[in-house]
Amino acid sequence: MAHAQSHTKRIWNVFWILSAITIVEVVLGIYKPASLHLTSILGTSPLNWIFIILTLAKAYGITWAFMHMEGEKKWFRRSVVWTAVFLICYLVTLLLIEGGYLYETLAPLVKW
Amino acid sequence: MEANIAIPSDSKDTWSGGGNKPFGASYGKMMMWFFIVSDALTFSGFLAAYGLTRFKFIDSWPIADEVFTHIPFVHGNYPMIYVAFMTFVLIASSVTMVLAVDAGHQMKKNKVAWYMFATIIGGLIFVGSQAWEWNTFIKGSYGAVKTTDGKVLQFVKDGHQIALSDFVVGDRMDLRETNTRKNGLWFESGEAVPQYSVAQIMASYKADPSIQIRSEKMNLDLKQKIILSREKGASELANGKFVIEGANLRANEYGNTIFADFFFFITGFHGFHVLSGIIINIIIFFNVILGTYEKRGHYEMVEKVGLYWHFVDLVWVFVFTFFYLV
Numbered sequence: 001m002a003h004a005q006s007h008t009k010r011i012w013n014v015f016w017i018l019s020a021i022t023i024v025e026v027v028l029g030i031y032k033p034a035s036l037h038l039t040s041i042l043g044t045s046p047l048n049w050i051f052i053i054l055t056l057a058k059a060y061g062i063t064w065a066f067m068h069m070e071g072e073k074k075w076f077r078r079s080v081v082w083t084a085v086f087l088i089c090y091l092v093t094l095l096l097i098e099g100g101y102l103y104e105t106l107a108p109l110v111k112w
Numbered sequence: 113m114e115a116n117i118a119i120p121s122d123s124k125d126t127w128s129g130g131g132n133k134p135f136g137a138s139y140g141k142m143m144m145w146f147f148i149v150s151d152a153l154t155f156s157g158f159l160a161a162y163g164l165t166r167f168k169f170i171d172s173w174p175i176a177d178e179v180f181t182h183i184p185f186v187h188g189n190y191p192m193i194y195v196a197f198m199t200f201v202l203i204a205s206s207v208t209m210v211l212a213v214d215a216g217h218q219m220k221k222n223k224v225a226w227y228m229f230a231t232i233i234g235g236l237i238f239v240g241s242q243a244w245e246w247n248t249f250i251k252g253s254y255g256a257v258k259t260t261d262g263k264v265l266q267f268v269k270d271g272h273q274i275a276l277s278d279f280v281v282g283d284r285m286d287l288r289e290t291n292t293r294k295n296g297l298w299f300e301s302g303e304a305v306p307q308y309s310v311a312q313i314m315a316s317y318k319a320d321p322s323i324q325i326r327s328e329k330m331n332l333d334l335k336q337k338i339i340l341s342r343e344k345g346a347s348e349l350a351n352g353k354f355v356i357e358g359a360n361l362r363a364n365e366y367g368n369t370i371f372a373d374f375f376f377f378i379t380g381f382h383g384f385h386v387l388s389g390i391i392i393n394i395i396i397f398f399n400v401i402l403g404t405y406e407k408r409g410h411y412e413m414v415e416k417v418g419l420y421w422h423f424v425d426l427v428w429v430f431v432f433t434f435f436y437l438v
Contacts, residue, residue, distance in 0.1 A: 007214055015207045019200065026196040029177070029437045038335060048438045055433040059426055066210045066422045068415075076135035076142070084149050088156045095160040099167025107168070112262075 014065040021054050144416045148423045151385075155427050158381065159434055162374045172328045174367035175337070176436050178273070182248050195436050198241045199428065205234025206425040213418045216411025221400065224414060228397040231421065235390040242383045249375065252358030256365040257310060259351040264367050266326045267317075268339055276308050276355070279323050280316045284309040310352040317349060325349060328367045375435065382431055385424045392417050 028036070028047060036047040064070045069077055135142065166173050177191040184194075212227035255276035257265045267274050290305045317323055325345030326337050340348060356363045364372035396417050405411045 006218060008211065011207060011210050011214065015203065018203050022196060022199050022203070025433075025437060026192050029192050032177075038333065051433050051437045055429055058429045062206065062422055062426045062429065066206055066425075067419055068210075068213075072137060073135045076137055076145075079135075080145050080149055084152050087153055088160075091153075091156060092160045092163065095164040096167055099164035102164070102168040103170050 010065065014061050018058055018061050021058055025051060025054055138412060140416050141412065141419070144419045148419060151423065152427075155378075155381075155430070158374075158378050159430060162378060162434065165370055165374065169368050169370075171330050171332060172368060173330070174328075174371050175330075175335070178337075179249075179366050180245070180436060182253070184244060192436065194241070194245065195432060198238055198245075199432050201234055201238050201241070202425045202428050205231045205238070206422055208234065209418045209421045213411070213415050216405070216414045219406070219411070221403065221406055224405075224411060225397065225400045228393060228400060228414070232390055232393050232397060235386055235393065235421075239383055239386050239390070242379065242386075246376075246379075249372075250358050250360070252356075252365045254365060255306075255308075255355060255357040257313060257349060257352040258354055258356050258363050259348060260353045261351060263348065263351075264328050264356070264363075264365065265345075265348055265352070266328075266337075266365070268324050268326045269322055271339070273326065274323075276313065276357070279320055280308045280313055281319070282312055282315055285311045285315070306355040306357055308355055310349075310355060313355065314346075314349055314352065318346065378431060379435070382424070382427055385427065389417075389421050389424050392420065 028050065032047065036050065037045055039046060041049065063081075069081070133139075137145070180195060181189045181191045182194065183190050183197075208227045208230040212224050212231065215223035215227060253275060254266060254273050256267075259265060267276065267279065269279070286309050288305050288309065290303075317325070321342065324342065325340045325348060327340055327348065329338050330336065331338050354363075356365050358365060359372040359375075361369075361373055361376065363369055366372065396413055399405060399413065400411075405413060
């Protein structure tokens with residue numbers, strides 16, 4: 001790998017993109033426009049969906065560019081990414097369903 | 113016999129898996145990636161548990177914008193700004209780290225050293241900021257009354273939360289003071305007694321009709337905490353058990369006890385990762401300066417610690433979203 005070509009320009013590009021996303025998140029988080037914040041779509045407010053999608057975009061940028069996942073062999077990449085993504089989706093789905101049940105069904109019957 | 117041996121073991125450096133590189137990745141790099149997968153699952157376990165608890169208490173969860181409102185040296189109400197700064201610091205230190213890796217690929221020792229140095233400084237600023245954030249959170253800024261049935265009552269005037277010291281007058285009425293070794297029993301010092309007593313707050317509340325009480329329950333349509341009427345507030349306050357200022361693991365002035373517990377646990381666990389990342393970075397930094405990797409012929413060690421450092425940044429991106437934004 002000695003004297004490989006430099007990727008400095010791309011690194012700074014990714015940095016500016018990640019910063020811009022963070023700034024958008026912060027501005028939305030401070031002002032919380034009512035049309036996004038107080039309405040509901042697919043179980044939560046559109047604002048929350050925007051935050052989650054932007055977060056995933058940032059995670060993609062960090063993993064692919066900074067951790068250089070884009071340069072790894074296809075099946076090595078998949079052994080890491082697919083494993084994590086599948087298990088996390090599984091866990092989060094079950095726990096959030098359970099949390100909703102605790103609030104809607106159990107809470108009226110139980111005093112915590 | 114040869115068929116049973118997966119890796120030829122005639123070379124001396126079998127600890128690192130020898131010269132074989134499955135998937136084109138070295139042993140160390142691959143194991144770092146698999147460690148990161150397992151650590152990511154640990155963090156997602158915590159965050160998912162946080163999500164479950166938040167769904168369970170969806171109608172009484174504290175609003176982040178009302179809890180984290182401080183920035184150092186400045187008075188006033190500035191939600192988000194400080195954590196945004198912390199996020200930015202961590203992203204910037206991620207960039208210097210990846211620049212160090214890039215310089216390592218070109219065997220530029222001085223550049224690697226300087227970028228590593230910048231990364232370490234960024235990490236130190238981040239943990240310092242987190243320490244300040246914890247300190248502010250633990251000290252609290254308003255104070256509240258916890259009732260016997262577990263509610264946290266906060267005080268508002270004209271719709272804005274006010275501190276106990278803004279309206280509580282008169283004396284405590286219960287003659288309590290903090291026992292220290294000097295004025296209490298000689299063999300023990302007592303628990304710290306809050307500045308105001310519940311009875312004193314009750315009297316001050318009754319004396320000033322402009323004060324209202326805010327319950328922890330949320331109006332789910334407006335996503336704001338419900339402000340109680342004066343009479344309802346008085347009846348809730350009659351159940352007051354103790355005064356709570358700031359946060360600890362048993363109670364906090366912001367709302368549900370478990371909110372502060374999760375905050376301490378998850379940001380603490382992440383901060384511990386940052387701290388260990390800084391220590392590993394310092395070790396690698398000195399190795400770079402000593403020329404260890406120059407002699408070895410490659411800077412892969414910088415790449416491996418870089419993976420860990422980026423992972424810490426990655427986790428923070430999620431913590432930031434789920435604690436401060438959503």
